Amino acid sequence: MNNKRENFLNKSSRRGFLKVAGISAVAIGAAPAIKAVSIASGGGEAALPVKTAKTEALTAKRWGMVIDTNKITEEVVESVVAACRNSHNIPDFGIQPDEEKYPNTRPAKKMQEIKWIWEEHYHNAFPEMEDEFLADKFKSLPFLVTCNHCKNAPCVQACPTKATFKREDGIVIMDFHRCIGCRFCMAACPYGSRSFNFRDARPFIEKINPEFPVRSKGVVEKCNLCAERLERGLQPACVEASEGAIVVGDLEDPESEVRAILKENYAIRRKQELGTEPSVYYIM
């Protein structure tokens, strides 16, 4: 045994070495290939992660909203705006920032406010429909306006980074991660539904809702039809707070509640003549 080994080492050491080295090289080179083949053929640990929507999620072919102007009062407006503000961490520039936590915060300008859903007068919400002899009630009525989640959304076309996009279910939504703050979308939106974060919003948020992120300085934001709530099977925050004045549902489904309401009532949309096909209807 020992003899044989010595022979091997002495006589054919170079040849032996080369043999072993050659086989090793082939083995090392083949390892990744074998691994790849075994994964491709679905062997062993190759279970792939699966991504799904939540089972309780509310879905629609095209989300739309119906606002009954007869049911909108000042109180409803207030609670709707507050509900939206609280659930999306929208800053309120009217409040005094906490001096201890955020020292030397400059007071905010009114024109820098962030709006998702807000109150507007009839002549601003429907400028082209301001008739000479308008019914008295429209002169004083508060109107709630928000993003119209247009079918042909001009903001989506304007966005150079595809940060604003249209989901398959009709919601026009933003990917804040991608927004570069160019504000083309704000120029494109005929409804003024988009706001730019000129400054850090945190000092002006009374209580941060941990369920939704805050936005950083330099991004645009707007109503997202509570996509994060719909996915948890909840109605949008404004619908919950509106005491029945706002209904959200599937515009493409003839059996849906919104379609039933629209069948029964005369409803108008904002600036229809622009061809953006808004998905928010106002019952007059």
Added chain:
Amino acid sequence: MSRNAIVAGLTVFVIVALFPFWFNIGRTNAAPEAELSAKAKAAKKCVLDKYDMRANHMSLLDEWRDTVVRDSKRVYKSANGKTFGMSLSTGEDSCMGCHVDKEKFCDKCHNYASVNPYCWECHTDPKEVANE
């Protein structure tokens, strides 16, 4: 004549070039270990295994945010069979739902490696929000 100058120059160069090495001789600058919360320890399994997570958590988070925002899918069943909410900081089954201490879990290594992810400009640290 010029030989001395060259040698002197070279010596200075070598000393300067090796500055980070001799400056740190005798010091212990061990890489920090991310500290697991009790909850994370009890759960045992994360989305990927430890080393994969350490190396690739940023790509995973990037993939997650696109899936959530673009495809509105929020549930992730990982290859090891566990289910997670694809969220950094919202919900019990999100990253921060288990790794509750941002300072000990995230910041420790990020500070050491001198990376400044801008996640926290918008996403909220659940602990910070709770203390308000």
